[in-house]
Amino acid sequence: MYRARKIWDIESDVDSRGYSTRKLPNILMVIKNHKHASHPTVISNADETLLALQEAFPELLIKKLMWHGLSQKEQISIAQDTDILFSQPGSDVMNALFMPAGSSLLTPCRLLDMKWLYNKKGKEGTPPVRTVTEYGNEIMKWFQAMPDMRSMQICGDEDIKFDTKAYMIPATFNTDNIINDMRVIVDDWLERKLSRIYK
Numbered sequence: 413m414y415r416a417r418k419i420w421d422i423e424s425d426v427d428s429r430g431y432s433t434r435k436l437p438n439i440l441m442v443i444k445n446h447k448h449a450s451h452p453t454v455i456s457n458a459d460e461t462l463l464a465l466q467e468a469f470p471e472l473l474i475k476k477l478m479w480h481g482l483s484q485k486e487q488i489s490i491a492q493d494t495d496i497l498f499s500q501p502g503s504d505v506m507n508a509l510f511m512p513a514g515s516s517l518l519t520p521c522r523l524l525d526m527k528w529l530y531n532k533k534g535k536e537g538t539p540p541v542r543t544v545t546e547y548g549n550e551i552m553k554w555f556q557a558m559p560d561m562r563s564m565q566i567c568g569d570e571d572i573k574f575d576t577k578a579y580m581i582p583a584t585f586n587t588d589n590i591i592n593d594m595r596v597i598v599d600d601w602l603e604r605k606l607s608r609i610y611k
Contacts, residue, residue, distance in 0.1 A: 424492035425492075425493070426492065426513075431608065432495050432512040432515070437598060437601045437602070438473045438474075438494055438495050439497075440475055441475070441498045442477060442478070442479060442497065442504050442505070443458050443477070444478070444500050444502070445479075453523070454583070455500075455583050455584075456575075456584045457585055459476075461585045462474065464588075464590070465591060469598065479507065488507070490507075491508070491510035492510060492512060494515070495512065495514075495515050495516065496515065496518065496594070496597055496598065497518070499517075501547065501565075502522075505550050506550065508555060514560050514561070514605065514608070515562075516563070516600065518564050520565070520566045520572045521546065521547050521548075522545075523574045523581045524543060526540065526544060527540060527541050528540070537579045539578055547565065562600055562601070571586055571590065572584065573586070
């Protein structure tokens with residue numbers, strides 16, 4: 413990460429060890445661009461979820477974006493400015509590698525349309541015949557091994573519901589539960605930051 417900042421002259425609020433120097437965490441909600449996705453999934457209430465988070469945490473900077481169309485430098489700069497990433501599994505979540513040390517990651521599971529997955533030429537708009545829950549291996553193989561990064565995955569109906577009779581299997585977040593999940597993550601981020609300060 414130091415090399416990327418140096419090459420591209422990226423300014424970021426991190427200390428010499430790579431930890432965020434912000435007093436409060438910045439939160440980024442990444443929405444998948446389903447037109448350019450290998451596993452298209454639409455979050456039906458993404459804007460509502462963002463607004464609910466902004467109202468629940470008015471003191472925090474919370475943004476929403478899609479990575480598609482941004483340069484690598486822009487993506488790394490945004491990742492460096494993010495302390496908590498809320499993103500679906502898959503390639504969209506890989507920019508978590510460029511977040512400051514001590515950051516947190518929240519990923520919901522998704523359902524995959526197996527017909528879509530193995531036959532991209534299938535008729536667009538056709539509901540799935542068979543679905544499978546996709547947890548992503550990013551947390552298991554990548555982020556759990558990163559020093560001082562917290563990862564949390566939500567998969568239950570209490571957090572996210574899927575319309576298995578619709579094309580691209582739209583997902584709907586339970587905003588109350590997402591707020592509770594995020595509160596746990598924010599509190600943990602603040603607690604870990606304080607522990608580093610008073611070590």
